[in-house]
Amino acid sequence: xxxxxxxxxxxxxxxxxxxxxxxxxxxxxxxxxxxxxxxxxxxxxxxxxxxxxxxxxxxxxxxxxxxxxxxxxxxxxxxxxxxxxxxxxxxxxxxxxxxxxxxxxxxxxxxxxxxxxxxxxxxxxxxxxxxxxxxxxxxxxxxxxxxxxxxxxxxxxxxxxxxxxxxxxxxxxxxxxxxxxxxxxxxxxxxxxxxxxxxxxxxxxxxxxxxxxxxxxxxxxxxxxxxxxxxxxxxxxxxxxxxxxxxxxxxxxxxxxxxxxxxxxxxxxxxxxxxxxxxxxxxxxxxxxxxxxxxxxxxxxxxxxxxxxxxxxxxxxxxxxxxxxxxxxxxxxxxxxxxxxxxxxxxxxxxxxxxxxxxxxxxxxxxxxxxxxxxxxxxxxxxxxxxxxxxxxxxxxxxxxxxxxxxxxxxxxxxxxxxxxxxxxxxxxxxxxxxxxxxxxxxxxxxxxxxxxxxxxxxxxxxxxxxxxxxxxxxxxxxxxxxxxxxxxxxxxxxxxxxxxxxxxxxxxxxxxxxxxxxxxxxxxxxxxxxxxxxxxxxxxxxxxxxxxxxxxxxxxxxxxxxxxxxxxxxxxxxxxxxxxxxxxxxxxxxxxxxxxxxxxxxxxxxxxxxxxxxxxxxxxxxxxxxxxxxxxxxxxxxxxxxxxxxxxxxxxxxxxxxxxxxxxxxxxxxxxxxxxxxxxxxxxxxxxxxxxxxxxxxxxxxxxxxxxxxxxxxxxxxxxxxxxxxxxxxxxxxxxxxxxxxxxxxxxxxxxxxxxxxxxxxxxxxxxxxxxxxxxxxxxxxxxxxxxxxxxxxxxxxxxxxxxxxxxxxx
Numbered sequence: 094x095x096x097x098x099x100x101x102x103x104x105x106x107x108x109x110x111x112x113x114x115x116x117x118x119x120x121x122x123x124x125x126x127x128x129x130x131x132x133x134x135x136x137x138x139x140x141x142x143x144x145x146x147x148x149x150x151x152x153x154x155x156x157x158x159x160x161x162x163x164x165x166x167x168x169x170x171x172x173x174x175x176x177x178x179x180x181x182x183x184x185x186x187x188x189x190x191x192x193x194x195x196x197x198x199x200x201x202x203x204x205x206x207x208x209x210x211x212x213x214x215x216x217x218x219x220x221x222x223x224x225x226x227x228x229x230x231x232x233x234x235x236x237x238x239x240x241x242x243x244x245x246x247x248x249x250x251x252x253x254x255x256x257x258x259x260x261x262x263x264x265x266x267x268x269x270x271x272x273x274x275x276x277x278x279x280x281x282x283x284x285x286x287x288x289x290x291x292x293x294x295x296x297x298x299x300x301x302x303x304x305x306x307x308x309x310x311x312x313x314x315x316x317x318x319x320x321x322x323x324x325x326x327x328x329x330x331x332x333x334x335x336x337x338x339x340x341x342x343x344x345x346x347x348x349x350x351x352x353x354x355x356x357x358x359x360x361x362x363x364x365x366x367x368x369x370x371x372x373x374x375x376x377x378x379x380x381x382x383x384x385x386x387x388x389x390x391x392x393x394x395x396x397x398x399x400x401x402x403x404x405x406x407x408x409x410x411x412x413x414x415x416x417x418x419x420x421x422x423x424x425x426x427x428x429x430x431x432x433x434x435x436x437x438x439x440x441x442x443x444x445x446x447x448x449x450x451x452x453x454x455x456x457x458x459x460x461x462x463x464x465x466x467x468x469x470x471x472x473x474x475x476x477x478x479x480x481x482x483x484x485x486x487x488x489x490x491x492x493x494x495x496x497x498x499x500x501x502x503x504x505x506x507x508x509x510x511x512x513x514x515x516x517x518x519x520x521x522x523x524x525x526x527x528x529x530x531x532x533x534x535x536x537x538x539x540x541x542x543x544x545x546x547x548x549x550x551x552x553x554x555x556x557x558x559x560x561x562x563x564x565x566x567x568x569x570x571x572x573x574x575x576x577x578x579x580x581x582x583x584x585x586x587x588x589x590x591x592x593x594x595x596x597x598x599x600x601x602x603x604x605x606x607x608x609x610x611x612x613x614x615x616x617x618x619x620x621x622x623x624x625x626x627x628x629x630x631x632x633x634x635x636x637x638x639x640x641x642x643x644x645x646x647x648x649x650x651x652x653x654x655x656x657x658x659x660x661x662x663x664x665x666x667x668x669x670x671x672x673x674x675x676x677x678x679x680x681x682x683x684x685x686x687x688x689x690x691x692x693x694x695x696x697x698x699x700x701x702x703x704x705x706x707x708x709x710x711x712x713x714x715x716x717x718x719x720x721x722x723x724x725x726x727x728x729x730x731x732x733x734x735x736x737x738x739x740x741x742x743x744x745x746x747x748x749x750x751x752x753x754x755x756x757x758x759x760x761x762x763x764x765x766x767x768x769x770x771x772x773x774x775x776x777x778x779x780x781x782x783x784x785x786x787x788x789x790x791x792x793x794x795x796x797x798x799x800x801x802x803x804x805x806x807x808x809x810x811x812x813x814x815x816x817x818x819x820x821x822x823x824x825x826x827x828x829x830x831x832x833x834x835x836x837x838x839x840x841x842x843x844x845x846x847x848x849x850x851x852x853x854x855x856x857x858x859x860x861x862x863x864x865x866x867x868x869x870x871x872x873x874x875x876x877x878x879x880x881x882x883x884x885x886x887x888x889x890x891x892x893x894x895x896x897x898x899x900x901x902x903x904x905x
Contacts, residue, residue, distance in 0.1 A: 134282025136322050138243075138289075140275070147247060147275055147289070148232070151195060151239045157187045158325055159463065160197075160226070161454055162251035165279060165290055165319040165431045169307040171447025171470070173261045175316065178430060178439040178468055181252040183454050185325070186226060188239075193231050195241050199224040202457050208350035217349045248273050248291045251318055255295055258314070263304040266297030266314060276317055279429055286433045289320040307444050321433040323454075323463065326366065330461045333569065334580065335360035337683040338587050340534070340565035340597045341518045344460040361460040363453065364518040364569045367410075367418060372572055376411065379418040383410075384436060385465060385513060386424040391440035394502060395474060396423075402506030403438060403467075403513045405533070408558040409566035419517075436465040438513065445737075446472040449508060451515025465516030473508060477501040477539075483661040484541065484548050484636050486644040496550055500539065503554040507533055510558065518569055522561055523603035523613040524596050527620045531561040531595055538616040538667055541632045548635055561597065564590040584688075591690050596682055605670035607770030609679045611696050616667035616895065622675060623700075623707040626668040630710065633664045640723050650731045655740045655749065658727070659892050662719070662754060665711060666761060666894055673765040675704035676791070677774035698784040705791060709798040711762050714805065714812040717755035721808075724751055742889035751808075753889050756815040760888035763823045766795065769833035776836050788837055792844040795820060800848060800869075804862050814865040821848070821869055822885030825876050829883070849873050 129139040129148070135158075137150040160183065167177035185202060188195045201224075206217040229241035248270065250256075255266045272294035279290035292315065299311035308314055335343035341362040348359050369377035387400055400421050407419040421438075424430065430437045433454070447470045454464040481497035482488075510533040525532035539553040568586045573579045590596075598613035605614075611622065619625035644657045678696035710716060729747035730736060736743070741757065743750045765771075772788050779787040799820050804813040827833065828841035852866045876883040 132282045134287050135285055135324055136282075136287045137238075138280075138282065138287065140277065140280070142277070145275060146242055146244045147280070149229075149241050149243050150235075151188050151241065152237065154188050154190055154195075154239075157185050157200070159321075159323040159433075159454070159456070160184045160186045161321040161323060161433065163319045163321070163431055164252055164316060165276075165429075166317040167441070168304075168314065168316060169443050170303045171443045171445050172303045173257065173263060173307075175252075175254060175257055176443065176468055177441050178437070178466065179252070180452050180454065180466055183457070183463075184226070185457055190231075190239070195229045195231060195239055197226040197229070197246075199226055202346060204347050204349065206350040207348050210350075213350055243289075244275070247275065247289050247320055248293065250293065250295075251320065254293070254314070254316065254318075255297075258295070258297070258304065261301065261303065263301035264297045264299040264311075266295040269294045269296040269313075272296070272313065272315070279317070279319070279431070281429070281432070283432075283434065285324040287322040288429065288432060289322075290431075291318050291320075292316075293318055319431045321431065323433045325458075326456055326461055326463065330366050330456075330459050332459050333362045333364065334583070335362050336568070336583065336587065336685075338597055338685065338688075339568040339583075340520055340522055340532075340561065340599075341569050342520045344455065344457055362518060362569055363455050363460045363462055365462045365465075367415065367570050367572075369415065369572050372574065374414075376414050376416050378416045382418045382420050383517070384420045384422060385438055385467075385516075386422055386428070386430075386435050387438045388430060388440040389424050389426070391469075394498075395440070395505060398502040398505040399438060399440075399469065399509040402509030405506075405510045405558040406513060406517065406562075406566070409563045410570065412563040413567040413570045414572065415570070433464055436516065438467040438469065438509065440471055441468050442471045446470060446476050449473060449512050451512035453516045453518070462516070462518060465513065467509075467512040467516055469508065469512060474501045474505055477504045479656060480539070480660050481550065482644060483640065483657045484550065484632075486636075486639040486641065488646050489643045491647065500550050500553050503556070504539070506556070507537060507554050514562070517566075519562075519565055520599045521603070522565075522597050522599065523615060524598040524610075525559060525561050526614065526617055527612040528561070528595060530555045530559055532559040532565075533562055534559075534565075536615040538618055540618050541629070543628075543632060543635065546635065548632060548639075560593070561590070561595045564595060565597075588688065591688070596690075598683070605673065605765055607768045608674045609677060609771075609774065611675050611678045611680050611700075614667070614671035614674065617671040618668075622668065622671040623704040626665060626672045626707045627710070629665045629668045630716065633661060634716075636661045636664065637723070638720055640720070641726065650734065651726050651728050652730050652734060654723070654727055658719075658723070659740050663758065663761075663891065663894060666891070669708060669711060669762055670765060672704045672707055673762075673768075673771070676701050676708075676766065676786075677771040677778065679774070679778075695778050695782070695785065698782075698786055701786050705766075705786070705794055708762055708766060709794065712759040712798065712816055714755075714809040714816070717758055717812050717816070718809060719751050719754065724749065738893045740892055742892075744889070750889075752811055752815050755812045756819050756888045757891050759816040760819050760823075761891050763795070763820055766791065767823045767827050769827070769830045769837065772827060772837040772841075773834035776834050776840070788840050789844070792824065792840065793847075796844065796848060801851065804859070804865075806859065810859070810861060814861060817865060818869065818872075818886075819888055821872060822887075824848075825872070825883065825885050828876075829880050845873055845876070 129141050131137050131139045131150055139148050162181045164175060164179045168175040184199045186197050186199050189198050201221045204217055204221040206214045208214055227246050231239050232242060233240035250268050258264060258266050274292050276290035276292045281288045294313055294315045296313055299305060305311045343360050343362050345358055345360045347357045351357050365383050368380045370380055371377040385403055391399055403421040410418045430439055449470050450468040452466045453462045455462055478497050478501040481500045487494035514534050519534050522532040522534040525535040542549040568583055573582050602610040602613040603615050640658060645653050675696050679693055681693040682691050684690050684692045727749040741754045744753050775788040778785040799817050804810040824841050824844055828838050852870055
């Protein structure tokens with residue numbers, strides 16, 4: 094009986110507890126519901142902060158919008174990537190109901206049928222795949238408003254962080270949900286855009302030095318990822334045809350409704366929407382000007398330089414008929430730079446210097462630019478300052494020469510203008526340095542003058558927009574009267590620029606490895622690349638002779654001289670890249686039938702020989718030798734001062750390797766001169782015109798400048814020895830290269846035979862030179878015995894160069 098009584102009491106207690114629990118749960122649910130206030134905006138959302146869940150309330154199905162993932166905070170390593178503000182590619186998407194799910198679908202805009210016939214459009218739509226980005230279970234249907242949980246969509250690796258860390262060999266990481274959460278402070282809603290943000294932690298086993306250098310605990314990498322849902326523009330935007338001569342990048346798609354007499358592929362220019370208030374006026378204010386906002390994190394005097402440089406573009410828009418249509422302002426306090434409503438210039442920090450970028454968010458349906466987003470690497474300005482220190486060696490006095498800061502800020506103005514140029518639609522324009530600084534869209538090397546034997550930086554960088562920039566903006570943004578034939582007017586703009594001696598050539602024409610265009614180069618100056626190379630070698634000689642104690646501040650370790658030395662020792666590297674493109678070079682334009690401009694022409698033989706002579710001057714021992722006074726004050730690194738990729742690699746560790754530096758510089762020139770594509774072109778061009786230098790001629794000139802010269806004694810002699818052996822390796826590599834014309838292999842093999850015979854006939858020399866010859870003969874013999882397995886000894890890797898102070902939407 095007593096037991097039954099106790100059991101009854103226990104049962105009653107249990108029932109009361111359950112009732113209290115249900116009451117509490119009901120209250121909590123009610124509170125959660127109350128806390129889930131719907132935040133109105135472009136896409137309504139609510140947040141359950143207790144459960145850490147976020148919900149969308151979708152009322153508009155099948156309505157397309159733009160989805161843009163990005164990084165609101167980054168990793169901080171140029172080598173890894175993953176910068177603060179980095180965009181990850183926009184997508185046109187829409188919500189579509191399927192059963193009890195809403196699917197986030199990305200339509201395929203690469204293939205279309207622009208037709209009034211819906212069946213014709215549907216036939217193309219059904220022929221090509223779409224992409225379902227995500228599927229969401231419908232939690233509630235409230236009179237056609239669908240509630241879905243998007244938490245897992247927001248807290249995910251939307252920008253490929255784990256993949257990037259793996260690809261850069263920093264370790265295997267994966268998202269750790271327990272250490273990830275919604276970043277509610279940056280979740281906001283506006284009438285035309287909805288912004289979400291999440292704190293993501295990637296856990297793993299670190300492997301690379303880069304990730305260790307930028308994280309407090311490398312096994313946990315925490316960043317924030319941003320998601321923007323943006324209303325697409327209305328249908329009033331006027332597309333503009335893409336012209337390869339105009340300097341813009343563009344969009345393209347295949348239109349299967351095109352008549353069979355016309356091409357399927359359609360191309361349109363990418364640009365911002367800009368409309369005159371008074372379309373009949375020659376110059377008018379805009380209905381809505383293009384406004385860019387500068388990151389408040391940029392300090393003075395950098396802030397003012399960036400504002401000024403970006404503002405240069407207003408000069409170009411005035412030339413296109415707009416008054417004050419391009420404006421640059423400081424970002425208002427409290428505004429999130431990832432807010433899709435703002436064109437932004439971000440000041441981004443990294444642990445090492447690196448590239449800057451200009452990217453655009455583009456409506457892929459039309460090419461309209463919705464948002465410009467510039468990333469400027471903050472260490473850029475310090476590298477330019479370092480270059481100025483090396484050129485001027487200014488520390489004879491304790492007072493700091495203002496020239497260094499003046500040069501660095503001048504370069505920042507140009508950099509700001511360049512990257513903003515990408516975001517308003519412009520591609521690189523690499524022929525402009527040969528046309529009087531015609532565009533800020535070129536990569537400019539500082540113009541360094543020698544006045545009475547002294548270096549002058551007074552004209553290092555331009556201070557305005559260029560002539561080509563005005564042409565490009567006029568083409569892209571001019572508004573034409575309805576009575577005017579737009580296509581004819583656009584062609585007239587290009588025709589006038591050609592008459593004015595302005596041309597546009599871009600990335601594929603400027604790259605040095607195998608490149609052939611004589612005027613499209615990166616980081617060069619002047620109309621004649623080989624003449625500019627000769628000039629720059631003179632500048633380099635003065636700078637190296639001046640380097641010493643006056644190149645560093647009092648109290649700085651002497652070991653820091655290496656950082657100043659390297660940019661000066663390799664000062665000529667970009668002009669070598671420019672001059673070498675004359676060899677086997679071919680001039681050409683983006684010519685269209687009927688426009689009357691140059692189509693192609695091979696560089697004259699005389700010009701090529703001049704370039705060869707200039708290039709071979711860069712590998713002479715007297716040029717490669719570092720002054721003895723400087724070598725005597727280059728000690729090993731001090732405590733806690735590691736060697737970096739910014740300085741030369743050593744075979745003499747821990748001491749500076751003067752011979753290794755010489756070999757690296759020579760290797761740089763030789764690798765470009767004997768590029769397989771260049772060798773193949775020389776064979777073809779000489780066969781068609783014997784006034785063109787042959788590959789055989791080039792090989793003999795290179796041997797004459799090295800192996801066939803009698804080495805001097807001592808330091809210069811040893812430089813000659815390392816240069817000789819390096820050239821031998823390049824000739825052997827050309828003899829076995831499987832990408833070149835087979836005749837290039839044969840001629841390289843023949844050059845080795847000539848060299849072998851020459852070496853075997855020499856006897857009276859110093860011991861060092863005899864050893865050099867005997868070793869070369871042994872290498873040649875080893876190569877003959879097993880060509881496919883022979884590997885020439887590589888030179889030390891050249892220190893980091895480009896960007897010298899820091900590619901479409903690319904950067905400098």
